Amino acid sequence: MYLNCHTYYSLRYGTIKPEQLLAITSKNGIQTLALTDINNTSACLDFVRLSENYDIKPVLGVDFRNGAQQQFILLAKNNNGFQNINQYLSTFLHDSHLKIPEKAPQLEDTFVIYPYKNQPDDALKDNEFLGIKPQDLNKLKFSKWNHFRSKLVVLQTVSFENKKGFNTHRLLRAIDNNTLLSKLPKTEQGKETDVMLPYNELCETYQEFPELLENTKSILNDCQIAFDFSQEIPNNQKSYTNSETEDYDLLKKLTYKGLSYRYENPDEVIYNRIEKELAIIKEKGFVSYFLINWRIIEYARSKNYFYVGRGSGANSIVAYLLRITDVDPIELDLYFERFINLYRKNPPDFDIDFSWTDRDDITEFIFKTFKNTALLTVYNTFKFKASVRELGKVFGLPKAEMDMLTRGKYQINQLDNLSQLVIKYSKYIQGFPNYLGIHSSGIIISEKPIHYYTATFLPPKNFPTTQFDMVVAEDIGLYKFDILSQRGLGKIKDAVEIVKYNHPEKEPIDIHDIKRFKQDENIKHILRNAQAIGCFYVESPAMRMLLKKLQVDNYLGLVAASSIIRPGVAKSGMMREYILRYRFPERRKDAHPVLLSIMPETYGVMVYQEDVIKVAHYFGGLSLAEADKLRRGMSGKFRSREEFLQVKQLFFDNCKQKGEPEALTEDVWRQIESFAGYAFAKGHSASYAVESYQSLFLKTYYPLEYMVATINNFGGFYRTELYVHEARMHGATIEAPCINTSFNEAYIKGTTIYLGFMFLNALEAKTVKKLLIERQNHGIFKSLDNFIDRVPISIEQLSILIKANAFRFTAVNKRELLWEAHLKINKVSFEEHIITLFKTERINYKTPKLPSTFLENAFDDIELLDFPLCNPFELLQNPSKHPLKATQLPDYVGKIVSIEGYLITTKNTVTKNQQMMHFGTFIDREGYFIDTVHFPPVASKFPFRGRGVYAITGKVLEEFDCINIEVVSMYKLAVIEDPRYADTPKTIAV
Structure with a gap:
């Protein structure tokens, strides 16, 4: 009896979760319900899936509105009608300038309901009706429509459950309108009566108009919607060629064609694995999925794009032979069943990484x-x-009070009424959908039109985007293609090109010669000693220390390290256990025999998602189908679903039956649970390790070129400053941008690196473009006057270049150049110089001699580049009191020391007692790393105070050859006063 119901996917309007709406419906004795979110179909498929649990017949539609103004409701008679509604809605979601009309279009297999206040002037069509709200009933008695009751239906809107829901609705509307709650217009909000009434009460309300009840019931009876959630047959594009038979023949042909590229002498193991995989791929209906991925990477290779196929797809030899992945599953004994098995109901997916510069073109293709x-x-x-901030604005709280509330520095009972309401409702709406964004990588390619399932909107990237997420897509059997971007691949690709121009005498680099890289002793050395700054996935402080602890110098060790570093293994305490068993073989005897037999390569420690499946199957006695439910739980997407909890109970029951000690079972399950949302498939780690080796090779043999590529791709884990520092540590001379030498990006010439114009704060791209085009067309600049004559530029933009010392080739002090610039150039930024027959003579003003000091230059660097080009220790107000160096710390293990370090990065974490602690990474005066740990009492007493040099006092600790300092006190050291603004600047000769 309800034709107009909203969930909280009626964004910033509705306040009911989809399943909560079904529960309310069931409680009120309603057996059929129409879900009609406002201009949105996000909840539709999940609503249909869940309705079965509540014995409710679902009907789907859309409430079409301009803002809060309801125009009409469209209901789908069947799936075709739903597709038509989605297609119609999408026209407005693709073009924000279009307004929804008052009159609905004629769409096949749909019903139209107009609100009484929007009653049309002309006659209603067969599928059109007028919706009568309870508050309209008195007016209806005196209306012409009282004589046309066959076209009238019940329109009791449902937007919230109760008074609290209505209050929440008003707050959401105020947020949406960016207004104070007290100024929210009535026209921008629903009615407090927009709640669900029990069936009997609704009938009683309309008892004088029984025809309305019958008409409503008739419409709902005529609507039938059905979707298949069994996932037995994928709903992706069925065939890549003209038929599924041709698809399989092509896949088989391509697979065997790839053998000669991957294997010199393929043996029976390889052939058996190929046949096994092809049979399962065919049976599960995933042939076209493989072929579409193959077509995507074929296009990428034709464009010379770098890519990495990773994820559980790397467990497939077919994917390896199709060159979707670069990981040999035979070499690593990868478990194909982790990727696809006959018991796996939900579809698999490949993750394919491209350079961030190439991904948009791949997506367009x-x-x-x-x-x-x-x-x-x-x-x-x-x-x-x-x-808190949004609601604080709605209630008119001052900024200072909102800041206090967001920091959590309050006692709830000491807050005034408005602040308490802000906290109360902020907690209530936490998790409500606010707006629809774009998944970081997911693309679906469907057999049926996309609008069969959902409406689409058009975000800034201009590609149609579904209104449901990846979880719903998997529920309906639409498995996604993950097309990701990362800067690591951009660094590798650019580094290869930079080596070409900086070392033209060298042979071209085969960056895909991974087998050679794995055997290279120099690469092993920098890996073992964790000298991998800038290298993909192995440069972070945590990874740097793990590599040292493990002394990894081989591919398999790196693959394990890539997974061990994940929070799941670390959280379970098994990272430390793995390190102990890796370094001390006698420790491996402590492992449970069954676990050791399941995971000999990782010494009985669960490291990969495959390990979880194997332990669940062999130790916990779960079937492969049940173990796959566990695998899905590991992703974090399905943990709340009942099936996961059922598997947990089954695991414990099976272990008890087998006679396993309860303590051991609980410990193993604790390890399994710790993997949720964090674990890597082994193939995923192996794919990462391949990219790590490529970057390690470049860092080993071409460190300067690789650092330039890293800088130009906006770094990695660290800020640009550290990569500039790392280049200097490898012998580079670092130059500020220069108008005659630099480009937009950093540029290397021999061992000199010129930073690019793009790193200068507030320098506009159009200025850089004009400069570079003029230089390319007419040669280098001879002087400041020559530059001003040739490049139209404002005084603000020119000042940036002068302060950056980009005119140092003139040998004129930049302070004098600034005076000249202000005297010679108009403040207006000209688009083009006007060419005249006679050149105007420029007046040469005599400027005063203004020396530029070393310190002034350093502060200009900080302002324009965000870091000084000098050693930051040279900017301290007072001379160093602690001459200790990082390289000397191993001599002071167990002792309290004081040392000075320039802060590079921090990592914040929370202890079991929910107290904040930190890990710090610094460099000493000579540029070597200092690692620190700050436990809660010290962390609160001696906080980090931003970038700068700190005096650190603490105890030197050593664990598995890793040195760090347990801090007992820490103070930020004062830097000199900025001499550009000081009364009596200190001068240091340049």
């Missing part, structure tokens, strides 16, 4: 090549702190 394609959405939800 996919949309042009495959018919029914869309990006997946992601629900951006209200976060607590952001909600």
Whole structure:
């Protein structure tokens, strides 16, 4: 009896979760319900899936509105009608300038309901009806429509559950309208009566108009919607060629064609694995999926794009032979069943990484090549702190009070009423969808039109995007293609090109010669000693220390390290246990015999997702189908579902039956649970390790070129400053940008690196473009006057270049150049110089002699580049009191020392007692790393105070050859006063 129901996917309007709406419906004795979110179909498929649990017949539609103004409701008679509604809605979601009309279009297999206040002037069509709200009933008695009751239906809107829901609705509307709650217009909000009434009460309300009840019931009876959630047959594009038979023949042909590229002498093991995989791929209906991925990477290779195929797809030899991945599953004994098995119901997916500069072109190729394609959405939800600020504005709280609330520095009972309401409702709306975004990588290619399942919107990337997320896509059997971008591949690709121009005498680099890289002794050395700054996935402080502890110098060790570093293994305490068993073989005897037999390579420690499956199957007695439910739980997406909890109980029951000690079972399960949301498939780690080796090779043999590529791709784990420092540590001379030598990006010439114009704060791209075009067309600049004559530029933009010392070739002090510039150039930025027959003579003003000091230059660097080009220790106000060096720390293990370090990065974490602690990374005066740990009492007493040099006092600790300092006190050292603004600047000769 309800034709107009909203969930909280009626964004910033509705307040009911989809499943909560079904529960309310069931409680009120309603057996059929129409879900009609406002301009949105995000909840539709999940609503249909869940309705079975509540014995409720679902009906789908959309409430079409301009803002809060309801125009009409469209209901789908069947799946075709739903597709038509989605297609119609998408026209407005693709073009924000279009307004929804008052009159609905004639769409096949749909019903139209107009609100009484929007009653049309002309006659209603067969599928059109007028919705009568309870408050309209008195007016209806005196209306012409009282004589046309066959066209009238019940329109009791449901937007919230109760008074609290209505209050929440008003707050959401105020947020949406960016207004104070007290100024929210009535026209921008629903009615407090927009709640669900029990069936009997609703009938009683309309008892004088029984025809309305019958008409409503008739419409709902005529609507039938059905989707298959069994996932038995994928709903992706069925065939890549003209038929599924041709698909399989092509896949088989391509697979065997790839043998000669991958293996010199393929043996029976390889052939058996190929046949096994092809049979399963065919049976599960994933042939076209493999071929579409193959077509994507074929295009990438034709464009010379670097890519990495990773994820559980790397467990497949077919993927390896198709060159979707570069990981040999035979070499690593990868478990194909982790990727696809006959018991796995939900579809698999490949993750393919491209350089961040290439991904958009790959995405465009996919949309042009495959018919029914869309990006997946992601629900951006209200976060607590952001909600506090939004609601604080709605209630008119001052900024200082909102700051205090977001920091959590309050006692709830000491807050005034408004602040308490802000906290209360911020917690309530936490997790509500706020707006639809784009999934970081997910693309679906469907057999049916995308609008069969959902409406689409058009975000800034201009690719149609679904209104449901990846979880719903998997539920309906639409498995996604993950097309990701990362800067690591951009660094590798650019480094290869930079080596070409800086070392033209060298042979071209075969960056895909991974087998040679694995055997290279120099690469082993920098890996073992963790000298991998800038290298993909192995440069972070945590990874740097783990590599030292493990003394990794081989591929398998690096693959394990890539997974061990994940929070799941670390959280379970098994990272430390793995290190102990790795370094001390006698420790491996402590492992449970069954676990050791399942995971001999990792000494009985669960490291990969495959390990979890194997332990669940062999130790916990779960079937492969049950173990796959566990695997899905590991992803973090399905943990709340009942099936995961059922598997948990089964695991314990089976272990008890087998006679395993309860303590051991609990410990093993604790390790399994710690993997949730964090674990890597082994193939995923192996794929990462391949990219790590490529970057390690470049860092080993071409460190300067690789650092330039790293800088130009905006670094990695660290700020640009550290990569500039790392280049200097490898012998580079670092130069500030120069108008005659630099480009937009950093440029290397021999061992000299010129920073690019793009690193100068506030320098506009159009200025750089004009400069570079003029220099390319007419040669280098001779003087400041020559530059001003040739490049149209404002005084503000020119000042940036002068302060950056980009005119140092003139040998004129930059302070004098600034005077000249202000005297010779108009403040207006000219688009083009006007060419005249006679050149105007420029007046040469005599400027005063103004020396530029070393310290002034350093502060200009900090202002324009965000870091000084000099050693930051040279900017301290007072001379160093602690001459201790990082390289000397091993001599002081167990002792209290004081040392000075320039802060590079920090990592914040929370202890079991929910107290904040930190890990710090510094460099000493000579540029070597200092690692620190700050336990809660010290962390609160001696906090980090931003970038700068700190005096650190603490105890030197050593664990597995790793040195760090347990800090007992820490103070930030004062830097000199900025001499550009000081009354009596200190002068240091340049």
